[in-house]
Amino acid sequence: MSTKAISLTQLQEKVRTITLPLIVLLVWWVVSHREIVSPHFLPRPETVVGAFFTLVEEGILSFNLKMSFTRVISGFLLGISFGLVLGIAMGLSRTVEKLLRPLFDAVRQVPMLGFIPLIILWCGVNETSKVVFIAIGAYYSVVLNTFEGIRSVKKEYLEVAQVFEFGRFNLLRKFVLPAALPSILTGLRLGLSKSWMLVVGAELFTATKGGIGSMMAEGREQWRMEIVFVGIIIVGLVGFVLDQLLKVLEGRLLRWRKAID
Amino acid sequence: MGESGALQLSNLNKKFTVEGEKISIIENVNLTVSPGEFISIIGPSGCGKTTLLRMIIGLESDYEGDIILAGKKLNGPSLNRGVVFQDHRLLPWLTIEKNVGLGLEGKKYARNRKQIIQDHLELVGLRGFEKAYPYQLSGGMAQRASIARALVNRPEILLLDEPLGALDALTRMYMQQELEKIWQQEGGITMIMVTHDVEEAIYLSDKVVIMSNRPGKLKKTIPVPLARPRDRASYDFIKIKEEVLREFHLQAEHQFSYAI
Amino acid sequence: MNVPEVKIRVNYNEGKVEPLKEVIEASPSNSLGNAAVLGWRILLDSFNIFPGPLPGIVLRLGDKALGLIVPLLLFLAWDLVTRYELTPPQLLPLPKQVAVTFLDMVRSGELLVNLKISLLRVTAGFFAGSFTGLVLGTAMGLSKKIESYVGPLFHSIRQVPLLGWIPLLILWLGMGETFKVFFIAIGAFYAMTLNTFQGIRDVPGEYLEVARVFEYNRLQLFRKIVFPAALPSILTGVRIGLSLSWFLLVGAEFTGASEGIGYSIAWARQIFQTDVVIAGVFVIGVIGLLMDRVVTLLEGYLLRWRRKTFTA
Numbered sequence: 001m002s003t004k005a006i007s008l009t010q011l012q013e014k015v016r017t018i019t020l021p022l023i024v025l026l027v028w029w030v031v032s033h034r035e036i037v038s039p040h041f042l043p044r045p046e047t048v049v050g051a052f053f054t055l056v057e058e059g060i061l062s063f064n065l066k067m068s069f070t071r072v073i074s075g076f077l078l079g080i081s082f083g084l085v086l087g088i089a090m091g092l093s094r095t096v097e098k099l100l101r102p103l104f105d106a107v108r109q110v111p112m113l114g115f116i117p118l119i120i121l122w123c124g125v126n127e128t129s130k131v132v133f134i135a136i137g138a139y140y141s142v143v144l145n146t147f148e149g150i151r152s153v154k155k156e157y158l159e160v161a162q163v164f165e166f167g168r169f170n171l172l173r174k175f176v177l178p179a180a181l182p183s184i185l186t187g188l189r190l191g192l193s194k195s196w197m198l199v200v201g202a203e204l205f206t207a208t209k210g211g212i213g214s215m216m217a218e219g220r221e222q223w224r225m226e227i228v229f230v231g232i233i234i235v236g237l238v239g240f241v242l243d244q245l246l247k248v249l250e251g252r253l254l255r256w257r258k259a260i261d
Numbered sequence: 262m263g264e265s266g267a268l269q270l271s272n273l274n275k276k277f278t279v280e281g282e283k284i285s286i287i288e289n290v291n292l293t294v295s296p297g298e299f300i301s302i303i304g305p306s307g308c309g310k311t312t313l314l315r316m317i318i319g320l321e322s323d324y325e326g327d328i329i330l331a332g333k334k335l336n337g338p339s340l341n342r343g344v345v346f347q348d349h350r351l352l353p354w355l356t357i358e359k360n361v362g363l364g365l366e367g368k369k370y371a372r373n374r375k376q377i378i379q380d381h382l383e384l385v386g387l388r389g390f391e392k393a394y395p396y397q398l399s400g401g402m403a404q405r406a407s408i409a410r411a412l413v414n415r416p417e418i419l420l421l422d423e424p425l426g427a428l429d430a431l432t433r434m435y436m437q438q439e440l441e442k443i444w445q446q447e448g449g450i451t452m453i454m455v456t457h458d459v460e461e462a463i464y465l466s467d468k469v470v471i472m473s474n475r476p477g478k479l480k481k482t483i484p485v486p487l488a489r490p491r492d493r494a495s496y497d498f499i500k501i502k503e504e505v506l507r508e509f510h511l512q513a514e515h516q517f518s519y520a521i
Numbered sequence: 522m523n524v525p526e527v528k529i530r531v532n533y534n535e536g537k538v539e540p541l542k543e544v545i546e547a548s549p550s551n552s553l554g555n556a557a558v559l560g561w562r563i564l565l566d567s568f569n570i571f572p573g574p575l576p577g578i579v580l581r582l583g584d585k586a587l588g589l590i591v592p593l594l595l596f597l598a599w600d601l602v603t604r605y606e607l608t609p610p611q612l613l614p615l616p617k618q619v620a621v622t623f624l625d626m627v628r629s630g631e632l633l634v635n636l637k638i639s640l641l642r643v644t645a646g647f648f649a650g651s652f653t654g655l656v657l658g659t660a661m662g663l664s665k666k667i668e669s670y671v672g673p674l675f676h677s678i679r680q681v682p683l684l685g686w687i688p689l690l691i692l693w694l695g696m697g698e699t700f701k702v703f704f705i706a707i708g709a710f711y712a713m714t715l716n717t718f719q720g721i722r723d724v725p726g727e728y729l730e731v732a733r734v735f736e737y738n739r740l741q742l743f744r745k746i747v748f749p750a751a752l753p754s755i756l757t758g759v760r761i762g763l764s765l766s767w768f769l770l771v772g773a774e775f776t777g778a779s780e781g782i783g784y785s786i787a788w789a790r791q792i793f794q795t796d797v798v799i800a801g802v803f804v805i806g807v808i809g810l811l812m813d814r815v816v817t818l819l820e821g822y823l824l825r826w827r828r829k830t831f832t833a
Contacts (some may be wrong), residue, residue, distance in 0.1 A: 016669040034738070041693060095587070102588030104593075110806035111768035113775065114783075117790035117798045121612060160321055162348050163338045164364050174366070178354040197682030204687055205775050213685075220688035228688045236681035240742070256354040256394045 012035030041227040051140065051226035052233075060215070061234070067210035068199050071127070075134025076195045080188060083139040086188075087146025090181070092172075097147075112136055112198065116205055130202040137198040145187025149180030182254055189246045196239050212238075265297035266417040268317070268449040273326035286312050288476035289322070296417075299444055299452045302460035302470045305509070308476030310455045314422050315452065318344050331417060340364065343411030347423040349403040351395040357382070357406050358391040361427050364414040381409040384443060401432040408443065412450075421454040425461065435447065437464050441489065459505050463498060464491055471508050481508055531760055614796040615722075622796040623803070631785075632804065639770055639781040639828030640808075642698070646705025647766040651759065654710040658758075660716025662751070668718075679711055683769060696777035704773045713758040720754025721747055753824055760816045769810050782808075 023046065031037050032044040041046075055061040086104075091095040115136060123129035153176055161175045176182075203213025212235055219227030269316045273290040275284045295428075304310045315321045317328055319338035328335040330342070338344075341362075351360045351473055361378050382388055383403035395403055404424060411419055424440070425433045444452055456462050462469045463485055473480040483505055487497055525811075565781040596616065602608055603615045625631040656679040686707065719822075724747055732742045774783025782805055789797035 013669050016666070017673045018669050020674045021677075037549065054547055062429075098587040099591050100588075103592050106592075106810075109809040110802055111764075111771045111809060112787065113768060113771040114802050116775065117786050118802060120725055121793070121798060155351060156346070156348065156350050160346075160352070160363070162320065162343045163318065163342075164366065165338065165340055166366065170366060174363070174806065175352070175681045178352070181354070193682075197684055200682050201684035205772075206683060216685070216688045220692055223692070225692060230693060232681050232685055232689055235685040236677070239682055240677075240680040255356075256356075256396070 002003065016194055019074040020091045025208045039224060040225060048130070048229045051224075052230045055227070055230060061230075064210055064215045065234070065238070066210045070135060071130050071202070071211065072192075072195050072199045075131040075199070076192055077137045078131060079135035079138030080142045080191060081193065082135070083142030083187070083191070083195040084146055086186075087184075089243060090143070091147045091150025092176075108140055112140075112194075113201060113205070116202070119239065120206060125206050130199070130206065130208070133199045133202050134195045137194035138188075141190035141194060142184070142187040145190070146180065149183025149187075151174055151185070165217045180258065182250075186248045186252065188249070189243060192246060193239060196235075196242060198233055264296050266449065268292075268294040268418060268421045268453070268481060269327070269329040269453065270317075271327050271329070271364045272314070272474055273316065273328070275309075275316065275324040276305065285476035287316070287480050290326070290477070290479050292470065292482075294418075294451055294453065294477060296451055297449045298468065299466045300468050300470060302453065302465040302472060303459060303462045303505070304454045304472030304477070305474050306457060308472045308474040310472050311352055311422055313472075314420055314453065314455045318342060341417045343414065343416035343419045344409050345404070345411050345421045345424045347426045349407040350396070351401075351403055351406055351410070352521055355394075356391065357387065357393050357395070357398070360406060361413060362396070363410060377413055378409075381413050382406075383406065384407045384412070384446060386439070396471070397440065399432075400428050404428065404436065405439070407478065408440070412447065413444070416450070418451040418453065421452065423456055423460075424454065426456070433458075433461070437461055438448060438490070441465055445489075459502055463501050463505065464493060469501075469505060471505065483508075498516050531697045611793050612795060614799070619803075621797050622794075623800040626797070626800060629831060632782075635780055635782045635785050636804070636808070639774065639783065642701050642781065643705060643766050643770050646702045647709045647763060647769070649702065650706030650709030650766070651713040651762050653756070654708070654713025654715075654758070654762070655717055657710075658714040658755075659721065661714070662718045662721025663747070675714065682767070684772055687772065691776065692694075696739075701770070701773040701778070706768045708769045709762035712762035712765055713755070713814045716754045716758025716761070717751065719749030722749040723754065753820075756816065756820050756823065759819075760813065763812050763816060766810060767805070767812060771805060809825070 028042070029045055032039065032042050040202075043051075052061075062191050086100065090100060112133075116133060119129045119133050123132060157175050157179060158171075161171050166174065199211070200213040200216075202208070203211040205216050208214040208217075212231060216231035216235075219225070219231060268351065270290055270292040273287055273289040276285050278284075290313065292300075302313065312321060315337070316324055319335055319342070322337075351462055354364070354489050355363070360377055362374065362486065365377065373397045378391075379388075382391065385406055385408050387402060387409065390402070390406075395406075404427075408424070408475070425436050444450065444465075446478060454462070454465065458463070466485055469483045469485060471480045472478065472484065483501065485501055487495075487501075491498055599613070600616050603610065603613055623632075637694055657671070661671060661675075667737055686704065690700050694703060728746050729742075731748045737745065770781075771783040771786075773789045774781040778784040782801060786798050786801035786805075789795075789801065
């Protein structure tokens with residue numbers, strides 16, 4: 001009886017979940033087929049699917065994705081390596097914090113896109129400027145979360161370390177970093193999703209050859225609505241997958257945490 | 262020089278500064294603990310008993326007077342004093358085995374390290390839980406692991422800060438028996454326990470030291486000359502309990518009138 | 522440098538610096554040797570995160586002054602590098618020139634005109650987006666049914682990075698004001714929906730039981746319990762939404778605009794007016810900071826019932 005009831009509510013839940021997306025699809029289909037809206041503005045669903053397969057077959061999609069990935073990965077790694085160093089230094093030392101935090105906070109007030117013109121002026125319209133720009137996105141999140149993570153290490157744990165006469169290095173390795181790890185990983189996740197957004201931005205805002213953002217920009221310039229659609233879906237999917245990958249990593253590294261969800 | 266495990270507190274005074282005013286927390290405390298003794302410090306909450314214990318651990322500085330262990334004046338925490346905190350303070354990211362092994366970090370025990378950890382897990386009855394994480398243990402089990410962790414270094418003295426305070430009444434009584442067993446098996450280790458549970462103090466200790474409130478002073482030391490294991494319902498036990506409670510101006514529950 | 526002489530003591534137990542009433546050490550001359558010794562002690566002590574016993578040190582610099590050291594050094598380096606033309610002046614102008622340009626922009630009214638337009642866009646986008654978000658977040662928070670209808674679609678659309686919408690929105694809405702306001706609204710919409718929803722869902726069940734004891738009706742329940750309890754989270758949504766809107770404004774004005782602060786920076790970049798770019802970046806930073814401060818003030822006022830846990 002009760003199991004049946006549960007499965008019924010679960011079924012209900014599933015139906016609810018797909019109702020709205022189905023309606024959206026249906027409206028899209030009807031509107032585009034009846035040409036209530038010009039196909040220039042709203043391509044037919046099957047045109048989008050067709051465009052996706054063409055882009056895949058011709059290798060355009062994989063080429064552009066590869067370009068974007070290369071940029072994201074180099075920018076992300078650059079950003080987090082600087083971010084981890086500064087975050088740890090500020091977390092461990094109150095003097096470093098007092099020296100650098102005000103400047104860090106002040107610079108952080110500038111919306112990241114605001115740096116694009118400066119970076120382009122200084123680095124030129126090339127790969128370097130894009131990588132630097134993407135790095136900034138990852139950098140902020142990692143600095144802040146690493147700092148907070150280290151600062152919120154419980155005093156109780158540090159007392160345990162004192163009782164066992166741990167040296168500084170061991171203290172950092174055994175107590176401070178593991179305790180700060182959840183927060184650091186959150187920083188990495190936020191940083192990666194920012195980096196992904198900024199790569200799209202960088203490719204849109206700077207004349208670029210290659211990359212998923214420039215594929216969309218070209219689609220827009222040529223009024224190829226279906227390419228823009230494919231681009232949006234791919235960008236969303238990749239962002240989601242990247243986040244899930246880091247979540248899996250998080251789950252592995254933080255096995256010791258009681259699952260809260 | 263002093264014998265291993267012998268502790269001497271002389272003329273201890275500690276003050277905290279609160280809003281510019283100095284408040285005396287510990288006043289003129291003198292206490293001698295012989296090697297192998299089990300001592301309980303008992304007092305109302307806020308009387309400074311935990312502060313006193315933290316001074317012996319080495320986590321408090323800025324006090325007057327001397328704390329001398331085995332003939333040497335204390336200076337900061339050290340591995341010759343094991344500590345069991347009220348909250349077990351196991352590191353949540355390490356397995357029980359690794360938590361217990363914390364005290365052996367970078368020491369020369371490396372070869373038989375595994376054996377030492379095994380022995381201590383055995384001692385506290387946690388065999389088979391080596392790979393468990395702290396969140397998977399109940400409160401009582403976590404506290405046992407924390408006792409094992411404090412003992413692996415073979416400290417001269419074990420300091421317990423309300424070690425059973427967070428446990429439910431039944432688990433608590435059971436753990437008191439376990440603690441006594443561990444104390445006997447570890448032969449010769451000195452234990453100092455802070456508690457606010459009178460019965461627990463009498464059940465476990467050779468001497469019960471009573472602290473008074475504000476400023477914390479040692480009011481009275483009551484010896485417990487009863488054979489172990491002790492019977493909580495025995496006449497002598499209850500008489501000592503009455504004596505302790507009298508110090509707090511409390512009446513003992515009249516259990517013994519029924520016991521007669 | 523005119524630093525007030527404040528004697529302070531670093532309290533490692535609570536991790537804060539407190540003013541010292543009595544002077545622990547007599548501070549003799551400010552000879553170089555003393556300063557060096559003091560510097561080393563500060564550095565060494567600062568790398569100790571033990572909360573335990575540590576000797577108090579006397580710092581002769583206030584907290585704030587310490588934070589000025591690095592910016593001042595950077596500024597000095599900038600000044601020197603440009604003065605001796607170690608970098609091409611069209612890439613890095615003299616600090617003085619940036620200041621002059623900034624004042625010119627203010628005086629000529631150019632800055633004000635552009636700022637006004639940008640702020641109007643942000644205001645419109647932010648209010649449209651956050652209001653919609655507030656409504657959707659409330660609906661999803663109060664009703665599990667609505668959540669299960671709308672939630673999955675909302676969350677899957679949210680996977681698309683904000684900047685990714687630009688090409689589509691331009692095609693649909695053109696490059697005009699509608700596009701900019703709509704684009705800005707998206708950021709505020711996401712932030713408000715998520716935080717309102719979460720805030721309402723996180724209302725402790727105990728409070729709801731209180732409401733049941735007092736036999737509150739639905740409206741009373743919402744007004745007296747749910748909304749106030751969710752308010753901190755909603756205000757977080759306002760804060761994040763506002764800063765996202767400001768971020769997106771810059772993006773929108775880069776894409777296609779003929780006025781606005783973002784546009785003037787992008788244009789200045791193309792004609793190599795680096796001084797204008799730097800002044801512009803400074804201005805958008807300051808505006809971002811001011812917006813954040815306003816939300817903090819609002820929070821402080823609306824949430825005055827909250828006990829202060831952190832005193833920064």
